[in-house]
Amino acid sequence: MRVMHGKPAHGVGTAVGKRVLGTLGAVALTVGLLSACDGGEEPPADTATTSSPSPEESTPGPEPSAEEQEPEASASEPSSEPSGDGADESDGTAKPGDDKGDDESSEGDGTSQGEGKPDGKGGDKDPKEEEPEKPDYIEYGEVSARVGKLQQRLQDLGYFVTSVDKAFGGETQQAVFALQKAGGLYRDGVVGDATRNAADDGVVPKAQTSSGKVLEIDIDRQLVLAVENGKVVKVINASSGNGETYDAKGATYTAYTPRGSFAVFREVNGMHSSTLELGDMWRPKFFTGGIALHGSASVPAFPASHGCVRVSNGAMDWIWDTWGAPSGTPVVVY
Template sequence: MTSSVIVTGGIPRPTRRERAARVRRRRRIAFGGLVLALALVVGLATSPAAEMLTWTVSRITQQMPGPGAAPVTSPAVAQSEHDAPEAPALPTSPSEPASPSEPAPPVEADPVTEIPSVDVPVVEAPAPEATVDEPADVIVEEPALTTREVQERLRDAGFLIGATDGTAGQQTVAAVMAFQRVNGLAVDGVVGPATTAALLAGTAEPVLAGGPADRIEVDLDRQLLHLVEAGTRTVTLQVSSGSGETYTNASGQVRARTPVGEFVVERRVHGVREAALGTLYDPLYFHRGFAIHGSGSVPAYPASHGCVRVSMADAAWLIQRVPDGMPVHLHGGKHVFTPSR
């Protein structure tokens, strides 16, 4: 039987099986080198595991044929686990030779750079919030009042007439505005924190100009009407007087102004009065066509053609309360005139 080794030019040519075995050995060498490098990086170069890896790589390197050496043929059938040669004892010290016949070259390891350990953060349950005392200058607002409670306080303070039904209608809004004006608050008809605090603390008493024991006093500067009976203020109402704007009537171009001075209630019209300049509700006339009357619009500023507007509910109450001949005193204001009679 002829040999399977082919000789070309005096140098034996390795067979396919020998070439495959050589490739496998190279792969094992590469793998062993990689494992050794990893062991050195993590600081295991002096441990028994690193020594074993070094010995294994050196043995594999020794078994690899050098240039010109005869190829080593692999058996056709791999040895079983029982037929495998006994593994040599591990070296007890890095200084001992890896092989009795040929010492392994010393492996010079690079200085080991310690890799900083990464601590995994431990997420703890949040601790309960500590109670912090509020600074002394923090003001805790009082709880809001209900509409009925607001009405009751306005009625007791002399700014609201009629039933306290818990409904914030035009009359209640007008009463809030009058209360705000007397107490030096922003006049918007809204019961906010400042208005609530004033209602809870009590109201300031309006300043009156004085006059007969029974009278209607209209403060045009502050847009307020005070009903005084037997020398005591009965109620203070929000009003809106002449705007000062120009408008046209039967006499031509005129300015919206309110008369000032001493007058009396001359006449009245119960219910609705349709006039050339608009609709009047329950008007109490005090000078010619000028009257105290109800209106659907009673803003916090002068807006009428010259009459004194009040809410429709207030006008309905006044016309039942005030007799003819009741003195009416109007004072102050910017858009006013004094009638010559």
């Protein structure tokens, strides 16, 4: 460190003495500054806060990283400013000024430590670190190539999927319900390991009939099968009577779907209102009494109807317009 004097020396002895005293004074000043920088207590570990919102239930995010605990020299408290995903992902590198007690950090090429360096030590974050990890499961709302792959597989197996558009919407969810029912899996409409394995293994229900075009209704698994000469050509999610009692027009009924062999005897090509004022049915095909196979906007993964068999409106359109099930078509309920 250079010591500058305001006046010229009056002699060699005087100059040497002043130089020595000046040097000792600079050393003492430097020691005092360093002591002030290093001697302050660092805040306890529990004063550094993290801010990480609870992960959403359908889309778990990455585990938040611990916040940087070393404060800047000019700050009295540690910074806890969260990043976009609720966690500070700093690499812990000290910022300029953290370990300097004098103005020596300003010397050199004028660039602060770590500033503008490609290794991210100047506070820049790797964009990949902020991207949430893709969950292992696939569920409603996802749009991706793997959804398109799932749709294609379901379609190839015969589950009712009309479009491979890479968007997990209602139609895909209905097909996943059907696959889970066929495989005896939990019916949540979410594709986890078990459901993915069922698709990979080609799980498809077997027909109970061996000849002709038949509509088979599997009450136990809540499925409708379009069968041709013993081969299942389409598997459709369905919802039948829930077994509960209900009142309609002063009478009490049981929401029951009868089992047995029947045939389509009446059909309505459009929206039909229940005579018991229980709601509307889309393009119903009646096969016994007031019980029909019909389209509905609500087809859950469990029994929920008053006795009719619900399928999606799109599936009912396919039965009418593509496959064809005119009056006289056998309907087997088991």
